[in-house]
Amino acid sequence: MLRTPKLPVLPGYSFEREIGQTKYHKSTQFELLRGDIPYLTEADRPGPGGYPICWMKPDLYPSVYPRRETKELPGWIAYDKQILTFEAYFQQAAWEIHNIPYQIRKVKILFFLEDGTVQVNEPRVDNSGMTQGTLIYRQRIRFPKPMDENFYEMIDFNIGKNVELYGKVFRIVNCDNFTRQFLNRMGIFVGDPLDYPEDPQSAVEAKKKDETMGRKPRKRDPPSGKFIEFDKCILKFYGYWDDRPSTYGYLHKMEVLYFLADDTIEIKEIIPPNSGIDNGPTFLKRGKLPKSFDHLLGIGDTDSYPLLNVLSTGFLSGRYVVDPIGCGAAKITYYQDKDLAIGTCLNVYGRKIVLTDCDPYTKEYYRVKYGMDTFNKLDTPDEGDRSFVRDFELPPWNGIGTFEDSEMNCRMVLPQAPKKDFYKILVKGRVGYDSHILRFSAKMLSHEPVNDIRNFIISYYLSVDQVSVYERASRNSGFASQLFCSKREIFKPGQEMFVPKKPDIFLKDDFWIGNVLKLEGFRFLLTGADDYCFRYMELNCSEFPKSNINLIMDKIREKLKPVYKDFAAKHFKPYMNTSDTEAVITFQKLKIALKELMGDNITEHEIITVARRFRALGPMKRHGREVILNASRGECKKKLWVGLDRLKENIMYKDVCGTGFLPRNLAYAICKGAKIPIEYELLDSIFEVVETNECGEVCIDDLLCFFGDKQYCERAKPPINQKREFSEFFKKSDRVCYACVDLYCLLKNLGLEEEMGKPEEHAPLALPQPQSH
Incomplete structure (x- = not known):
């Protein structure tokens, strides 16, 4: 009877251990031999009720690590697909083979942890003369007599042990890494790997193989490492072949492709559209290109095994043997990657092709391998007025459908759908949580006072260059939250619509804070944007000049250099203290200062970019x-x-x-x-x-x-x-993202303090090293 020691010994405070037990007899210690002879066994039997006795030995050896306080899983689940692999061998007599008294047969012993079964496999050996594969199928194997009542367990397999399985004695010499780690964790020592003994039959077979002479010389193929390393790696050059000195000749523009996997070259001609050239673009099919060409090679000149006529000079009545030293083979040198460079002239079977340029991957390849840094593009000779494309004049747009749809109907006999830029849709479309949608907050500019309090969200879709406007309801405004303008292309105002050419539309360059957009007759002032929009524009600053901090700082530095002393003393001195290592200026103060300095040469979006770049990182909120x-x-x-x-x-x-x-x-x-x-x-x-x-x-x-x-x-x-x-990921700052600006970081980036010197008529502007945020 079990009970909790701290509970009183009263009815209801103890727990009955034998609830549900139906068997109370003792286990028998005898078994029947041959069906009628009882004999005493050495196997451990459980006590009354099936519970183990304290002096019983466990079936499996315990781990050196204590058990966790979790639900114990059955072995067929806990050890599913976990196998202990041992390398072993056994010796087999071979009296029927001359001078070979025995054979050493290497096997692999597999012990399955889920059910304790054993399987023995013999790897394939060429010309062994024996049936190989699975020697012993997966099963539980008993010990040899007189211990045949027990089965082999995990502890019985280890390096250096001899295991007898169905009359064959296997010597274990090694195991895999998983087996070694598993046994070590179970507290079982695993020794170092042992060597296999010398196999007489393998030595005889190796000697015979060395003495055998092949009928043909051994061909040394190039190693496959280069093919695997440079598979699908191509060097691309651009060039031309000037064939104008010939009759009806013209300037051919070429693409030279060099395949690094096998050192082959393929040349394609860039055929202009509507040029009337019927030939395909392939100028030279893929193959090795010889450096010099004097005559056509005969049959067999490039074979790996040249033949020698040893009886006569005739072709039919001769006797041919393989040339083992290759004295009759043609000596041909081919173009390699080291022979290609901008300005090189290739001899393509008598045609001179000049290389003028290459792609970025080719430049990087030569920069890494050969240390080349100069890749100056050569000019292509002027071919004159050879434009084969006629500009098709379209009729004016009639207002039905889109411009693209009307253009396809005018160009094609059978109506077709307009072609879309699928590459841009795939690149600029939604990728996981990256939506590629720029969202701006806007205010409506109108002569009606009721429209001044209306708030809008303008979304620009980078994948299709379309705009949508959504209105957010304000309290007591009388306007509900609804879609103000559906997603579509919006044309810029002040353009003729019924013209052959499509008018200009609003693009991503038109969306920046402070700009006024006239969308479908309504004027909107962009007042803000979400954090994703700011971050995307700053990461892609080459596409958005208003978010390029380098261009903005260069513009401010150039304007500030003549008046730096007076400007710093007027706007920055009240916020700087020589005893502190931090100086913070508010965004509104910085905006007023930059507007006074730059005037209309700086926009509000650029000021926000500066404030975000040099924002002051305040302390994080901590729980008390x-x-x-x-x-x-x-x-x-x-x-x-x-x-x-x-x-x-x-x-x-x-x-x-x-x-x-x-x-x-x-x-x-x-x-x-x-x-x-x-x-x-x-x-x-x-x-x-x-x-x-x-x-x-x-x-x-x-x-x-x-x-x-x-x-x-x-x-x-x-x-x-x-x-x-309590997570660091969700801890927010105690202020908005760019409400305060770190003045020290801003002045340090400008770099005018060291260049201009400190102002003399005003208090010095000390610039101590700012703290790292």
Whole structure:
């Protein structure tokens, strides 16, 4: 009968162990031999009720690691597809083979952990003369007599052991890495690998193979490493072949492709559209290109095995043998990658092709391999007026359908759908959480006062260059939240619509904060944007000049250089202090200063870019000690955690000197091992506010207070999201993203303090090293 020691010995406080038990007899120690003779066995039998006896030996050897407090899975689930692999050999007599008394046969022994079965496989050996493969199929194998009542287990297989399976003795010499690690974790020592003994038959076969002479010389093929390394790697050059000196000749533009995998060259001609040339673009099919060409090669001149006529000079009555030394083979040199460069003239079977340019991958390849840095493009000779494309004049647009649809109907006999830029749609379309949509907040500019309070969201879709406008309802405005303008291309105002050429539309360059857009007759002022829009424009600053911080700072630096002393003393001096390492100016003050300096040469979007780049990183909000204390105690109380005494015992055991303090890493590891029912984010927050000494060690008494006390009692509080409240990912700054600007970083980037010197008539502007944020 089991009971909890701290509970009183009263009815209802104890637990009956034999509930549901139906068998109370003792296990028999005898078995029947041959069906009628009883004999005493050495096998361990369970006690009454099927429970094991304390002196019984377990079937499997226990692990050196303690069991976890989790649900124990059956072996066929816990060890599914886990196999111990051993390399072994056995010796087999071979009296029927001359001078070979025995053979060494190498095998692999597989032990399946899920059910204790064993399988023996023999790898294939060429010309062995024996049936190889699976020698012993997967099954449980018994020990040889007189221990045949037991089966082989995991402990019976190890390096250096002899295992007898069905009369054959296998010597284990090695195992794989998984087997070695698994046995070591189970507390079983695994020795070093052993060598296989010499096999007489293998030595005889190797000697015969060396003495055998092939009928043909051995062909040395190029190694496959180059083919694998440079597969699908192509060097691309551009060039021309000037055939104008010939009759009806013209200037041919070429593409030379060099394949690094096998050193072959393919040349394609760039055929202009509507040129009337019927030939295909392939000028030279893929193959090795010889450097010099004097005559056509005969049959067999380039074969790997040249033939020699040893009887006559005739072709039919001769006797031919293979030339093992290749004295009659043609000596041909081919173009390689080191022979190609801009300005090189290739001899393509008598045609001179001049290389003028190459693609970026080719430039990088020659820069890395050969150290070339200069890739100056050569000019192509002027071929005169040879334009074969006639500009088709379209009729004016009639207002039905789109411009693209009307253009396709005019160009094609059979109506076809307009062609879309699918590459742009794939690149600029939604990629996971990256929507490629720029969203701006806007205000309507109107003569009606009621329209001045209306708020809008203008979305620009980068994949299709379309714009949509959505109205956000304001309180007591009389306007509801609705779609103001559907997604479509919007033409710029002041253009003729019924013309053959498509009018200009609003593109991404027109969207920046402070710009006024006239969309479908309504004027909108862009007042802001979301963080994704700012970040995308700053990461792709080459496409958005208003977000290019380098261009903006160069413009400000050029304008500020003549008046730097007066400007700094007027606008920056009140915010700088020589005793502090931080100087912060508000965004509005910076905006006023830059507008006074630059006038209309700087936009509000550029000012926001400067403020975002040099924004002052304020302190992060931290939860107080009381909040963390209540949260941790509340979680322990809610989860009915009763391991405080055990945690205290473990901590006191580690405090050998009795100082009452423990190193932070050790205390953190003990708390994680105690399985306290709190999230790791909350545990990290506890170690941020716990009391420490001058050495940074954690106070034990203060740490235990966070996990509850027997006398502690408080009113239940609503649950909180620990991962969100205490995670570093969700901790926000105590201000908006660019409300304050770090003045030291801004002035340091301008670099005018060292160049111009400090102002004389005003107080010096000290620029100490700013703190890292």
